[in-house]
Amino acid sequence: MNNPLPSASSTPARLEPEARADFNPAWLPLANGSPAPPPSADPRNLEIVRQFQTAYYEINASWAALRELRARPDSPEFPPHERTALQNIETALRQRDELENQCAPFGIIAEPLMEQGLTKDIRFTFGSVRADGRFRAQPFVSAALLNFRVPPKVPGRALRPPGPPPANATSIFPCAE
Amino acid sequence: MRRIILSNFQAPGDILMLTAAVRDLHRCHAGEFITDVRTSCPGLWENNPWLTPLDPGDAGVESVHCKYPLIHRSEQGGRHFIHGFMDFLNARLGTRVMPTSFRGDIHLSPEEQSAASPLARHLGGSDLPYWIIVAGGKFDFTIKWWHFRRWQAVVDHFRGRLLFVQTGKAGDYHPPLKGVVDLRGRTNLRDLVQLMHHAQGVLCPVTFHMHLAAAVPRASGSSGERPCVVVAGGRESPHWEAYPAHQFLHTVGALPCCDTGGCWRSRIAPLGDGDSKDGVDHLCVEVVRGLPRCMDLLTPEHVAERIDYYLAGGRCRPLTAEQARRAAACVTPDEPVAFARAPELATRSFSEMQLPTGSTALNHNTNTTNVCHSM
Numbered sequence: 149m150n151n152p153l154p155s156a157s158s159t160p161a162r163l164e165p166e167a168r169a170d171f172n173p174a175w176l177p178l179a180n181g182s183p184a185p186p187p188s189a190d191p192r193n194l195e196i197v198r199q200f201q202t203a204y205y206e207i208n209a210s211w212a213a214l215r216e217l218r219a220r221p222d223s224p225e226f227p228p229h230e231r232t233a234l235q236n237i238e239t240a241l242r243q244r245d246e247l248e249n250q251c252a253p254f255g256i257i258a259e260p261l262m263e264q265g266l267t268k269d270i271r272f273t274f275g276s277v278r279a280d281g282r283f284r285a286q287p288f289v290s291a292a293l294l295n296f297r298v299p300p301k302v303p304g305r306a307l308r309p310p311g312p313p314p315a316n317a318t319s320i321f322p323c324a325e
Numbered sequence: 326m327r328r329i330i331l332s333n334f335q336a337p338g339d340i341l342m343l344t345a346a347v348r349d350l351h352r353c354h355a356g357e358f359i360t361d362v363r364t365s366c367p368g369l370w371e372n373n374p375w376l377t378p379l380d381p382g383d384a385g386v387e388s389v390h391c392k393y394p395l396i397h398r399s400e401q402g403g404r405h406f407i408h409g410f411m412d413f414l415n416a417r418l419g420t421r422v423m424p425t426s427f428r429g430d431i432h433l434s435p436e437e438q439s440a441a442s443p444l445a446r447h448l449g450g451s452d453l454p455y456w457i458i459v460a461g462g463k464f465d466f467t468i469k470w471w472h473f474r475r476w477q478a479v480v481d482h483f484r485g486r487l488l489f490v491q492t493g494k495a496g497d498y499h500p501p502l503k504g505v506v507d508l509r510g511r512t513n514l515r516d517l518v519q520l521m522h523h524a525q526g527v528l529c530p531v532t533f534h535m536h537l538a539a540a541v542p543r544a545s546g547s548s549g550e551r552p553c554v555v556v557a558g559g560r561e562s563p564h565w566e567a568y569p570a571h572q573f574l575h576t577v578g579a580l581p582c583c584d585t586g587g588c589w590r591s592r593i594a595p596l597g598d599g600d601s602k603d604g605v606d607h608l609c610v611e612v613v614r615g616l617p618r619c620m621d622l623l624t625p626e627h628v629a630e631r632i633d634y635y636l637a638g639g640r641c642r643p644l645t646a647e648q649a650r651r652a653a654a655c656v657t658p659d660e661p662v663a664f665a666r667a668p669e670l671a672t673r674s675f676s677e678m679q680l681p682t683g684s685t686a687l688n689h690n691t692n693t694t695n696v697c698h699s700m
Contacts, residue, residue, distance in 0.1 A: 190597055190598075192597070249472075249474070249615060250615070252470075252472055252473060252500070252615055253467065253470075253593040253594045253612070253615040253616070254594060254596060255464055255467060255498045255596060257498065257499075257500045257501075259500075259501050273496075273498065275464055275467070275498070275596040275597075275598065276596050276597040276598040277598065278496065279496065283597075283598050283599040284464055284596070284598035284599070284600065285598045285599035285600035285601075286599055
């Protein structure tokens with residue numbers, strides 16, 4: 149693979165949100181509406197989900213810090229602190245952008261759903277799996293029960309559909325056995 | 326008179342080419358055929374005057390599953406996709422069908438022609454001139470994709486002058502753009518035909534929309550062909566895909582991997598979805614910045630220049646000031662307001678700093694969250 153999926157080792161090291169002393173669960177966005185990662189037959193996607201949740205946690209935390217700071221604009225420390233807070237937002241956005249760029253060739257979209265400036269949920273699309281979590285190229289298998297009248301004077305055992313039977317089938321016509 | 330049912334269950338772009346073949350079968354052999362179709366896109370055949378309901382069980386009705394093997398000789402033959410099904414039918418039916426019009430054959434009912442555009446319906450009755458933009462595609466041929474930040478750069482370049490409506494099928498790869506009307510996943514095939522009917526122009530990769538841009542008649546008041554800028558790269562030869570009135574940006578002949586024609590490869594990188602297109606023979610041989618090199622060579626500036634051709638030539642008009650104001654109110658936001666203002670506020674903070682003599686202040690005049698043109 150000449151262009152591997154971004155992994156934790158290929159992105160800037162960041163502490164897991166839950167491992168931080170100041171962890172605020174309100175800043176950790178959902179993934180496709182759920183606290184748990186969306187179902188996926190491709191385990192690599194779980195790591196991608198985690199990376200985007202962490203990236204948006206950073207943005208949310210930076211934004212919340214700025215908002216808190218702006219609630220006290222009369223502080224003498226306000227101008228330098230505001231500048232630092234804005235730079236933190238820029239840094240967090242750039243890290244998110246970098247992750248998006250790395251994921252784009254693989255058809256991964258992480259679309260933030262915002263509420264009052266905070267990312268509350270991320271809507272994911274993956275290149276390898278469909279929305280239901282199954283591989284895109286995985287064939288659908290369906291079964292049907294067909295009832296039909298056996299022609300007169302034809303023993304049921306003599307009935308066989310054309311072609312070879314399925315590999316692990318014990319009987320094609322259970323009713324005829 | 327021969328009665329035939331033509332079938333094909335490929336993608337919409339393929340079916341659109343079949344509409345041209347049916348039209349020209351009748352035009353080139355008037356009165357010799359009665360035709361019906363079975364395809365994956367019934368919406369493309371609505372109001373089609375060349376169809377008569379046929380029952381495959383009736384005596385004398387022929388069923389023909391249509392293909393276009395001509396594509397395998399496309400680099401040698403110098404023919405367009407529109408010839409594909411015609412060539413097949415000529416061999417299969419013994420006909421001499423030729424294109425009579427360089428486009429697919431889409432028909433709108435009188436009601437559809439007089440109805441307001443889907444955009445106007447989406448905006449609650451307020452209509453605006455617009456371009457359709459497609460910033461992605463299906464997962465089978467990711468090699469056709471251009472980076473979403475490049476599409477975004479083009480949208481940003483024309484802010485206040487053109488309104489873009491982003492479309493795309495739900496479940497396919499269509500990353501959201503900012504500053505557009507977002508109709509991704511909200512149009513069925515017939516909605517898309519109507520949206521195209523009213524569209525001033527189209528901006529897209531090599532995709533169904535490109536064929537549709539040529540096939541759908543323009544709304545009353547607009548003459549000639551619909552402007553369309555196609556970001557094509559080097560996968561397919563221009564003679565196979567391009568329409569005469571389109572601006573088709575390709576790199577065939579410019580790179581070793583497409584020096585004599587399209588590379589016809591499928592993907593930028595393996596998706597891991599179990600599809601055989603992940604095989605090494607189907608992958609791009611030179612990926613640069615997450616793009617096939619042929620697509621990386623095409624910049625937002627190149628694309629904007631081609632759109633500017635149409636504006637300068639008078640084939641489409643920029644928004645008026647009043648239209649631009651209304652358009653700004655209905656497009657998707659950049660980032661949340663606080664983020665969008667962050668660079669501006671940072672500029673203020675920087676300007677308040679006492680810079681040492683000879684140093685250069687960072688340029689924060691642009692929204693850095695959107696400036697990623699190097700991608």
